[in-house]
Amino acid sequence: MKLHIYNTLSRSVEEFKPRLEGKVDMFVCGQTPYDDAHLGHARNYIVFDVVVRWLRHLGYDVRYIQNITDIEDKIINRAKERGITAEELERYYEKRFLEDMEAIGVKKNVTQYLRSHDYIDTMVMQIQMLLDGGYAYQIDSDIYYDVDKFVDYTKLSGMKLEQLKEHRIEPREGKRNVYDFALWKGSKPGEPSWKIKLRIGGNEIEFVGRPGWHIEDTAMTYAVFGPQYDIHGGASELIFPHHSNEIAQAEAAFGKVPFVRYWMHAGVLNVNNIKMSKSLKNFITIREILGKYDAEALRLLMVSTHYRKEINYTERLIKEAQEKLDYMYNSMGVLYNAKEGNDAEGNDLAEKAVKLDSRFEELMNADFNTSVAVMELFGAFSDIRSYFESNRSIGHSNKETVYKSLLKCAGALGLLESDAYKTGLEDEAMELIKTREKLRVQKKFEDADRIRQELLEKYGLALEDTEYGTIWFKKRSRDKVD
Template structure:
């Protein structure tokens, strides 16, 4: 089979197609903006997370070593506002919805290498801000807030394509204390009743944008090959990230390729809380299953708008059924049938058809990760299977089709329990982990109600079973102690 074509991507910075060549191949450092956990994760979030997981998996298939960082913004205005609305602490809000997000990732088979949280990096954020002040890129306002001086960074607006300074205006509630209406906060002075941390400028908390710069630079060690997120983050979030990171590092580019996913829409409208058209991811997983959702979310080019509809989800469900049926039957045949070394002419033709399908699948994936075009080839493979392969006596043909499914599944991850059961989580292990999580959650409630004797009994019994509890200020985690 011929070598797959070179990978080409559309870089948001410059809006052009470029050949993919990371800074230090085969290593690819990829940072994707994660959630602000103030509500349940919805399928609009999943669109971005699954798309970048598919991109990561394809790069791995092509031989790259992808190091994937995805943050959790566990302190933000939205979390504080939710705390006020519900009467729950901001830490409880962040903890509850972070758990929902992590459980969704687990079901969707998305694995993140580093999952940093903002509140664990306050010290680094303060140090980052101090350096920007020292270098003349930031200033301290009388309130104790710190702002980035946008005029000091000449490339501002290039990522978003906004050239008019009037269109840069942001954080208007702080306009009176900023030099320019478009300067943005690195550190926000504490307001009454809000959570805060100590800093050289007084009590406060991080601005929205600085956290991603700090955590990505810390864990990537400097520059990134890919920075991803939804297209709604291009301005101001990614524009501000780029400005402060390149100012801090003193180098450009900080990010080699900026990639952005399109919106997920319902009846032509972007999914949003204000329109009331949010679909919680946990509800969608319950109704459709993780495999169907993965295939559906990978059915459109990552940069395009994806429309939610039961028709498209039913198509994904049908394709999942065909792929799983073919994989199961092929594995069973290959395990039971005796080898037949002679290949008939017709079987050779089908083998070449499989080669063509896989090559076209690679061409689509190599063309700016065209997930939609690639998925059409998955349909073609199942069509060919039922038409020419299912009842073939040629072991070589069966094996060829099986290997094609293995390649495709490296991206789709919906056949792991059939094709690579050693890599798939065993259901009983998932169930046991869920039960332990539940026990830990119940113990946490007991501690809140000051029922410490019963909480200590649970800790002791779990310890006897080899489960160690790790109590922290705002949460409890567990691990096997064996």
């Protein structure tokens, strides 16, 4: 089965064909560390972590890079508010951001995090190329990109030029067009700055300032990948102006079209139907959530919706995700610790696992349809619970088939990475759980409650009855970040 990806640039699902056979270069817009990362950020980075996991599962050698925007107005302004340097503020929140990414299982799959300030020379080179090509112009101590000179400026967004005026535009007296954007900004007192030299009209002129936001990403990817690469990912809100500006800069400077072969965009995460945003102060940090729920529960919530769709976050959603995750771990524990019997036992379960492998592969190759893939995976765990309601053992080969299938599929989503399920339950405890389930079906709730209490007192087992079934666990430690 071949991988197909929805390409924002073509507005269609395309068969994935990287530039070089067996190799994929992928860039995802990273963090601007001026505050703690929130659930909207988690959604974006989890989405593309799953993409990278699947590409590597398919056998691709993936170079996956993210940038750290350590030069930006928000960092400078927040640092001024706190009376510290921009570097001090950025380093503090960068460290916390990387801790968050490690906690949610993302950091280990990123090949490299690149800091913007390390690529000033490449940015200057690209600005000079744009000046030489007639795509940029000077206003005092600033350099701006002349959007009218780039014919295909709206090819990614699909908007008309007159529509651009309705979106976020950088105000600046002297701009040729309202939608022109800064490549270099003259610095103000107390701001981070660099001295650079540019040739304009046959003269070499010194500028003191800092790069514009958009030039940072194209300079970094050029330094690592060259003038063209395979996949660029990011949140859908970045299509315009950020990603549109990246294309305009890179294609005008380097001459490679398309600059990126596949543009992938993740839907935003909303709270009460409003985009989660620090500027709106309606955000929930990753750290807040990990103080109450497993990191994998957060992952499960994010992958339960197709990556291109928006998520309307509620507390109920994360609670349900935690219950589902506990159910998966419980079911995996039942399988892992099951007694082995004759070879034929569990044939049906093994056949379903083989079908799950095929179905899961089909769904992931269809533009990463994790929402349905999660449903199929959850169904497999329900099958395990049903099987062991009436069977005490399973054949060794069948057990291995089911076990490996579940781990492979769950692992592609970043789930079941803890080995908590390997701790088995005593036979008597398992029998008590089954007896309690029968009593609940018979609506003998008082007798069922007595068994619940016995399980807690005798075996330290907590039981929770959910719409997905009864889950039991000796509380697993949450993945917290202080």
